[in-house]
Amino acid sequence: MAKSKGVLAVSAGCAIALLLCQGWVFVAPKPNQQMASHRLASSTSRPEAIGGSGAGLLLTLAAGSVAFASAVRKPRRTSMEAVGLFYATQTGNTETAATAIAEASGLEATDVSEYGAEDLLEYDGLIVGTPTWNTGADEYRSGVAWDDLIDDIKAQDFSGKTVAVFGSGDSAGYGDNFCDGIEEIYSSFKAAGATMVGMVDAGGYAHSESKSDQGGKFLGCPFDEDNESDQTPERASAWISQIKGEGMPL
Numbered sequence: 001m002a003k004s005k006g007v008l009a010v011s012a013g014c015a016i017a018l019l020l021c022q023g024w025v026f027v028a029p030k031p032n033q034q035m036a037s038h039r040l041a042s043s044t045s046r047p048e049a050i051g052g053s054g055a056g057l058l059l060t061l062a063a064g065s066v067a068f069a070s071a072v073r074k075p076r077r078t079s080m081e082a083v084g085l086f087y088a089t090q091t092g093n094t095e096t097a098a099t100a101i102a103e104a105s106g107l108e109a110t111d112v113s114e115y116g117a118e119d120l121l122e123y124d125g126l127i128v129g130t131p132t133w134n135t136g137a138d139e140y141r142s143g144v145a146w147d148d149l150i151d152d153i154k155a156q157d158f159s160g161k162t163v164a165v166f167g168s169g170d171s172a173g174y175g176d177n178f179c180d181g182i183e184e185i186y187s188s189f190k191a192a193g194a195t196m197v198g199m200v201d202a203g204g205y206a207h208s209e210s211k212s213d214q215g216g217k218f219l220g221c222p223f224d225e226d227n228e229s230d231q232t233p234e235r236a237s238a239w240i241s242q243i244k245g246e247g248m249p250l
Helices: 002-021 052-073 093-105 146-155 180-191 229-245
Strands: 024-027 036-039 083-087 109-111 125-130 162-168 195-197 221-223
Touching: 083 093, 093 109, 093 125, 093 162, 093 221, 093 229, 125 180, 146 180, 162 180, 162 229, 180 195, 221 229
Parallel strands: 083 109, 083 125, 125 162, 162 195, 162 221
Antiparallel strands: 024 036
């Protein structure tokens, strides 16, 4: 709100400055006297009242000021902003993976904690990342903000949206539940009608089991910062190329 008022004030100032450049100056009325305007002139010129063209100029400037303020409050989305990159994290591993994805895609990685499910509907495509903290759980596995969002996501209509999921896990310490959280986020968006992309061959990982590994394919892209951090940049780059080819509007 403060930003909007500031923009309107600047716009009004510009309007007044433009009128002064045109030679108009307003004179405060005396009691029982209508307000008139006078043109700045030499001693030989006579005052003149503002005419229809001047009033039209004022209206045009006022309308332009409102439109400009509205544009500042609500920035235009570029084609790149049509895709949102969101993550939630506990130790920072998922953020590290999100940063690698951001570097590979040109997107900005954003913590989803301050967003609601309805905010995610503003994007044409979503790349979303989660850890798995509640290992072995049937639901609410992430242990982060996604646990508060998944029910709301299922209640929305994501038809026409393209979604890809990535996750972080520990294939050595938690090999039986490696990146289980990917499956829950994947299933939530799919239930809401989203077009899901980004499945990855499970053969390149040293895990034992995972709810996200279905038929030899992960339902998203797993990252293992605890054991295979050196592979993160390459995995991120390859995955971005893959999902772009599968319809992610990058």
